[in-house]
Amino acid sequence: MVRRSPIKVVGSRLLQALPVIVLATFMVFALLKLVPGDIAVTLAGDNASDARIAEIRSIYGLDRPFLVQYGVWLGNVVQGDLSQSLLTGEQVATSIGRAFPNTLLIVVIALILALLTGIPMGVIAAIKPNGWVDKAVSMIASLGVAIPGFWLAMILVAEISLRLNWLPATGAKSFTASPIEAIRHALLPGIAIAAYGMAEVARQLRGSLLEVLSSQYVRTLHAKGLSMSRILWQHGLKNVSVNLFTIISLLVNRMLAATVVIEAVFAIPGLGSLIVRGAIQRDFPIVQGVVFTMVIVVILVNLITDLLCAAIDPRIEQ
Amino acid sequence: MTEMTRREAIALTSAAIAGVTLSGRAWADVAPKRGGTLRISAPANPSSLDPATGGAGSDHAFLFTMYDTLIEWDFETLAPRPGLAESWKFTDPNTLVLNIRTGVTFHDGTPLDAEAVKFNLERNKSDQKSNIKADLASVASVEVTSPTQVTLKLSTPDTALPLILSDRAGMIVSPSALKAAEGGTVARKPVGAGAYAFISWADGERIVVKRNEKYWKPNRPLPDGIEFSIIPELTTGARSVTAGQNDLIYQLPPRQKAILDRVSSVKVVNGPTLYVIQIFLNWAKPPFDNPKVRQAFNFAIDREAFVKAALAGLAEPAYMNLPKAHWAYDKSVAGLYSYDPDKARKLLAEAGFKDGLAIDLVGYPDQDSVQRQEILIEQLRKAGMNVRFANAPIAEASAAFFASEKRGSGLLAAWTGRPDPSLTYSLMFTKDAYYNAGRAPVPPELEAAIKASRASEDIEQRRKAFATVQRLVMENAFVAPLAFQYELVAMNKKVQGYRPNLLGKPKYDNVWLES
Numbered sequence: 001m002v003r004r005s006p007i008k009v010v011g012s013r014l015l016q017a018l019p020v021i022v023l024a025t026f027m028v029f030a031l032l033k034l035v036p037g038d039i040a041v042t043l044a045g046d047n048a049s050d051a052r053i054a055e056i057r058s059i060y061g062l063d064r065p066f067l068v069q070y071g072v073w074l075g076n077v078v079q080g081d082l083s084q085s086l087l088t089g090e091q092v093a094t095s096i097g098r099a100f101p102n103t104l105l106i107v108v109i110a111l112i113l114a115l116l117t118g119i120p121m122g123v124i125a126a127i128k129p130n131g132w133v134d135k136a137v138s139m140i141a142s143l144g145v146a147i148p149g150f151w152l153a154m155i156l157v158a159e160i161s162l163r164l165n166w167l168p169a170t171g172a173k174s175f176t177a178s179p180i181e182a183i184r185h186a187l188l189p190g191i192a193i194a195a196y197g198m199a200e201v202a203r204q205l206r207g208s209l210l211e212v213l214s215s216q217y218v219r220t221l222h223a224k225g226l227s228m229s230r231i232l233w234q235h236g237l238k239n240v241s242v243n244l245f246t247i248i249s250l251l252v253n254r255m256l257a258a259t260v261v262i263e264a265v266f267a268i269p270g271l272g273s274l275i276v277r278g279a280i281q282r283d284f285p286i287v288q289g290v291v292f293t294m295v296i297v298v299i300l301v302n303l304i305t306d307l308l309c310a311a312i313d314p315r316i317e318q
Numbered sequence: 319m320t321e322m323t324r325r326e327a328i329a330l331t332s333a334a335i336a337g338v339t340l341s342g343r344a345w346a347d348v349a350p351k352r353g354g355t356l357r358i359s360a361p362a363n364p365s366s367l368d369p370a371t372g373g374a375g376s377d378h379a380f381l382f383t384m385y386d387t388l389i390e391w392d393f394e395t396l397a398p399r400p401g402l403a404e405s406w407k408f409t410d411p412n413t414l415v416l417n418i419r420t421g422v423t424f425h426d427g428t429p430l431d432a433e434a435v436k437f438n439l440e441r442n443k444s445d446q447k448s449n450i451k452a453d454l455a456s457v458a459s460v461e462v463t464s465p466t467q468v469t470l471k472l473s474t475p476d477t478a479l480p481l482i483l484s485d486r487a488g489m490i491v492s493p494s495a496l497k498a499a500e501g502g503t504v505a506r507k508p509v510g511a512g513a514y515a516f517i518s519w520a521d522g523e524r525i526v527v528k529r530n531e532k533y534w535k536p537n538r539p540l541p542d543g544i545e546f547s548i549i550p551e552l553t554t555g556a557r558s559v560t561a562g563q564n565d566l567i568y569q570l571p572p573r574q575k576a577i578l579d580r581v582s583s584v585k586v587v588n589g590p591t592l593y594v595i596q597i598f599l600n601w602a603k604p605p606f607d608n609p610k611v612r613q614a615f616n617f618a619i620d621r622e623a624f625v626k627a628a629l630a631g632l633a634e635p636a637y638m639n640l641p642k643a644h645w646a647y648d649k650s651v652a653g654l655y656s657y658d659p660d661k662a663r664k665l666l667a668e669a670g671f672k673d674g675l676a677i678d679l680v681g682y683p684d685q686d687s688v689q690r691q692e693i694l695i696e697q698l699r700k701a702g703m704n705v706r707f708a709n710a711p712i713a714e715a716s717a718a719f720f721a722s723e724k725r726g727s728g729l730l731a732a733w734t735g736r737p738d739p740s741l742t743y744s745l746m747f748t749k750d751a752y753y754n755a756g757r758a759p760v761p762p763e764l765e766a767a768i769k770a771s772r773a774s775e776d777i778e779q780r781r782k783a784f785a786t787v788q789r790l791v792m793e794n795a796f797v798a799p800l801a802f803q804y805e806l807v808a809m810n811k812k813v814q815g816y817r818p819n820l821l822g823k824p825k826y827d828n829v830w831l832e833s
Contacts, residue, residue, distance in 0.1 A: 037714035041721060042365070045373020045449040046734060047745060048752045052449065053721070059446065087365050089505050090521045098520055161561050169561035170554055171547060267549040267558065269523035277363065277522050277550070282713055 006307065013306075017299045021292065022074070028291045029070050032284045038062075039086055039282040060086055073288060082289045087281055092289035095274055100293065102172040103270035105182060106262070107255045109190030110197055114251065117194070118201025119244075123232060125202065126209035137202055144199025149258055153192035153265040160188060170267040189262045196258070197251050204247045208240040242309045249305035253298050350815060352540050354831035359555035359567040360546040363522045367508040369489035370441060370448040375734040378485075378823035379568065383527050383544060384425075385489035385510035386534075388416060388435065389480045391737055393819040395645050396592075397777075398480045402430065402490055402511065408775050411475035416468045416483075422534045424492035425515040432462040437493040439470070442486075447503055453487040453741075456772075475773045477780065481738035513539040513827065522548050540815075540830035559584060559808055565831070566809040566816065568824045571686050572630040578808045585811055588804040590643050591822025592735025594636050595629075595690065597679065597728045597798040598719070598746075602756020605677060606727050610669035612795035615677075616655040618662040618701030619694065625801050628690045632806060636799035638788045639733065639742050643820055645777065646739050648785040654792050662701035674702035680719050680726035683709040690800075691730060720755050728798070729755070735821045740771045743787050747796055764790040 040056045041048060057063040061072070076083050082092040125137035161169035168185050175182040212218065213236060221231050237244075260272035267273075271290050278286030364380050366372035372381070390401040400406075403416040422430040443454040456476035463469045470479070482488065495509035496502060508516045513535070514527035528543040547564060549555035556574050558564040560581050570578075578586050597615075605611045621635035634641050637652040666675065677698075681691050691707045698705045708726060710718065718725035736742045746753040747760050748768065754760075767790060771783035791797065805818040815828040 035714065036718050036723070037711065038717045038721065039713070041717045042713060043373060043449075045365070046375050047450065047452055047741070048373075049452060050721075050750070050752055052452070053752075055446070085521065088363065088521055089366070089503075095521050098523065157557060162557065165561070168563055170549065170558040170563055264551050265554060267547070267551060267554045269520070269548075273522060273550075280711060280713065 009307070010303065013303050014299075017296075020299065021295050024295045025074070025288055025292055026070060029073070029284060029288060030066075032279070032282060032287060033066055033069075037282050039284075042281055043087065073285065077292065082292070083285045085278075085283050085286055087283050092285050095286065096271070096289055096293055099270045099274045101175055102186075102268055103256070103259050103263070103272060105172075105175055105186045106189045106193065106259055106268070106270065107252060109183070109186050110193035110255050111248065111252060113190060113194035114197025114201050115248070118198040119205060121198070121202035122205025122209065123237075125206040126213060126236075127228065127232070129210055134206070137206070141199040141202045144195045144202075147195060149192050149196060150261045150265050152195055153189065153262055156188045156192060157265070172266075172268045172270070185266075185268075189259075189266045189268060192262055192265075193255050193258045197255060200251060201244075201247060204243065205240060208243040209236055212236050212239045238312075242313050245305050245308050245312075249301050252301045256294060256297065350537075350540055350828075350830045351832065352542075352830070354541050354833065356541045356544045356566065356813070356826065356829060356831060357564045358544060358546050358826075359549045359558050359564040360525070361548075361550060361552060361555065361569050363548050363550075364519075364525070366503070366505040367516070367519060367525075368503045368505040369486040369491065370445065370450055371503045371505055372486070373449050375823065376569075380525055380546065381486070381489060381508075382512070382823070382825050383514040384508050384512040384516055385491065386422075386512045387484050388418075388488035388490065389484040391481065391484050391819075391821065393817055393825075394643060396481070396735075396737060396820045397645055398484060401484065401488070402435075403483070406480055408477065411773065412472045414470040414472065414479055415463070416470070418466045418468060419534065420466055422511050423532055424495070424509055424511045425530060426492050426495055426509050428492045428494045430490060430511050431465055432468045433465075434493050435468045435490060436460045436462050437496070438490050439468070439487070441496065445502065447501075450486050453482050453485070474769075477775045478738040478740040478772045482741070484737045514544060517543070524548065535827075538827065540828075544826065556808060559810060562810065564810075565813050566807065566829075568805065568807045570806040570808060572632040572803070572806060573686070574808070575630060575632060575806060583811060584808050587807045587809070587816060587818060588632055589818035589820075590634055590641050590802055591805045591818070591820055592641065592644070592742075593732060593803050593805075593822040594639060594641075594735075595633075595730075595732045595800045595803055596636065596639075597694075597730050597800065598753065598755060599728045599795070599797060600719070600724065600726070600755040600758075601794075601796055602758035603724065603727060605669075605671070605675055607756075607758075608669045609794060610665045611671070611675070612798075613655075614662040614665035614669070614701065615698070615703065616792075616795050616798050617658045617665065618698050618703060619655075619798060619800065620657040620697050621800060622657070623697070624690070624693055627693050628686075629801055629803060632804045633801040634804075636801050638792055639746075639797070639799055640739055640784075640788065641802040641820070644739070646781050646784040648781075648788050651785065651788045651792055654789075655795075659701040662703075666702055671702070674704060676704045676706065677728070678726050679705055679707050679728040679730060680715045681707040681709045681730040682712055682715055687730065694730070694800075720752055724755065732803070735823075737821060739784055739787075740768060743768050743771070743784075743791065747787075747791055760796070761790060761794065764794070 040053050040062055043056045044052045084091050121137045125134040128134060157169050160166050167188050172185050173181040259270055263270045263272040275287055275290040362376040364377040365374040369381055369385055387401045388403040390399045392399055402419055404419045405417045407415050409415055418432050418435055424430055439460045442448050442450050443457055456472050456474050457470050458473040459471045461469045491504055492509040495504050513530055513533050515530045517526040517528055519525045525546040529539055552570055555567045559567045575586055578584050599606045599612055601607055625631060625633045625635050637655055640647045681687050695705050719729040745751050748765060749759050750757055767783055767786040771780055771787055774780055805822050812832040814832055815830050819825060
């Protein structure tokens with residue numbers, strides 16, 4: 001087997017990503033134009049008139065053909081310009097630059113919490129399948145999957161913020177300005193999203209571990225007289241790590257999507273809030289910009305996962 | 319009692335008389351204090367911070383802090399009051415003279431004089447980016463007749479102008495900032511002469527303003543600054559006040575009152591506004607092209623019950639487009655449509671719908687709107703009207719109903735107040751008005767009455783003209799007004815001096831913070 005250099009792999013993967021970016025942004029743009037609702041009406045304001053709405057269409061180029069509008073947007077992106085909000089005139093890159101760190105912090109916290117709780121749960125459940133520990137774990141995992149994140153979020157706010165006053169109920173703080181305050185603000189939303197992640201990690205890990213533990217080489221290890229914990233932590237986990245990385249990459253993508261609702265509950269000005277505002281107001285440069293960013297994040301996460309998996313397990317074709 | 323505290327006490331007393339509920343504390347004893355930052359939870363990102371280029375009614379809550387208007391209004395009645403113009407006079411029906419206050423400067427140090435006012439009015443009237451050209455349609459020319467005097471020559475008598483100048487059209491922007499600005503708008507870098515000067519605006523997140531140290535009103539403003547956090551989810555916004563992260567939240571839905579009344583650290587203030595929840599009717603197409611059906615529709619709605627069930631009683635039943643407190647309210651019109659389902663059925667039968675009829679309406683999908691719809695469906699069913707709502711988000715539903723698609727026969731939405739009632743009526747009940755969904759003609763006497771309401775400066779004559787306008791609108795049943803929703807504001811107990819106003823767009827002129 002000839003291994004290609006990692007640089008070439010990364011290059012070809014990024015090249016493959018281009019059509020994905022174009023397709024995704026084009027589809028979102030088309031959807032925005034297909035659904036009824038017109039930003040020209042919003043722009044014309046409370047004292048709108050038919051003449052003013054028509055005038056606004058021509059000022060903002062909203063009367064040009066659909067493909068031309070998309071082409072103009074894409075042309076600007078190629079030149080590194082995500083253009084600006086039709087409504088407020090703020091540069092989309094500025095909005096995203098401010099919102100993205102807030103969302104990222106929540107996802108990172110959620111991921112860490114999900115792994116810190118999910119991995120031990122999955123491991124102890126796999127030691128004695130169908131024992132009471134396993135049953136308890138699978139019950140908690142089912143709950144984690146079943147409980148809606150926004151409901152958990154509201155309960156957490158009511159109890160931990162409003163009653164006990166331990167953590168702030170709303171908002172976000174900049175991580176660079178004050179890391180501790182930023183984490184305090186992101187903790188509750190992180191927990192709300194982590195619940196699902198914890199369940200997913202525990203269930204998947206238990207399944208893969210059981211498969212590994214029932215394989216022949218584990219029997220050999222037992223026969224060699226290795227302790228259960230060494231088998232588990234040294235051999236078992238190493239063999240399921242490829243699965244684990246795949247779970248993590250899927251989780252990151254799902255958690256990014258979950259922030260849309262969670263950010264509304266906590267009034268966090270992140271990517272989710274941004275895309276909701278853009279979509280409601282039909283402010284398409286904002287929606288396009290956020291979709292563009294999200295697509296790039298997802299592609300990067302998948303790329304890193306693939307590279308990691310390949311590094312751990314050379315059998316995986318790059 | 320010092321001068322300032324006496325004024326404070328008068329203001330607060332009149333607020334109490336106007337039916338404002340205040341907390342039990344002895345407010346009159348406390349002297350207003352300077353300092354502190356007022357943290358406000360605001361429900362919407364502004365569309366623009368340039369008064370001429372913006373469009374949303376929710377922008378005013380920010381604009382009023384940074385821009386002073388030529389004319390101001392009385393909080394309780396919306397009668398005009400001096401602002402940047404210390405006096406004004408119609409020297410003849412086609413000439414309005416404004417005397418500009420001396421010694422006022424913009425935040426950037428530019429003097430606010432007659433030239434600055436002229437520059438703004440001309441820009442508002444003719445700049446391509448201006449959304450308020452129509453507001454100043456009657457102004458033919460603006461002349462500087464002295465360094466402190468501006469004379470408006472009108473193409474037609476327009477006594478609505480003073481109050482029009484209390485809104486966007488009268489917000490004065492620094493001309494030097496406008497001339498220097500890219501694209502000729504100060505949408506993102508506002509420079510006015512208001513109580514607070516702009517610091518920053520992060521879209522959908524935060525707007526920060528600081529005290530204008532050279533503000534012309536004595537001892538105002540009291541806080542060092544205001545920080546608006548933009549929180550569109552009102553339940554979340556209310557929680558931010560409960561948790562002490564913000565000091566005040568405005569424009570709350572009535573259902574929040576019961577929740578907030580239980581929070582001991584928060585006080586709730588409410589008062590009547592012009593914000594009217596109503597059903598816009600398209601009288602160009604069936605079934606509302608028949609006046610009898612429109613009248614039946616109005617008779618079939620039990621507004622008292624609607625206010626109790628849908629708005630927790632925090633509203634005034636609406637029988638026309640002006641509430642009781644307004645200077646142009648007419649009592650006799652209010653009696654036109656007292657709840658009468660039998661009369662509604664009779665009118666329907668006369669219109670040829672003896673066995674009832676189905677009506678398709680358009681609405682919004684949020685929790686409050688859907689609750690209102692459920693109550694209306696039930697009320698109208700009792701009068702033989704089988705109403706169905708097709709719901710869509712605001713941007714979609716509103717455009718589908720008012721613009722070219724003409725979806726549905728009616729739209730359950732709301733009308734935000736305009737400082738002068740003539741605007742409300744001309745924007746909805748003239749032939750080509752955008753908010754006349756069918757663009758259908760109205761009786762000539764209604765158009766004439768709307769015109770007449772702008773012809774005389776005398777308040778009694780204007781009141782009479784509006785009585786005619788209101789009577790014609792309601793006799794023709796061009797709209798089904800339902801309720802004037804109260805302004806509901808919740809605040810932390812250290813916030814003092816806040817008063818709601820009849821326009822329903824908050825002003826924080828006299829607010830101060832107890833330490």
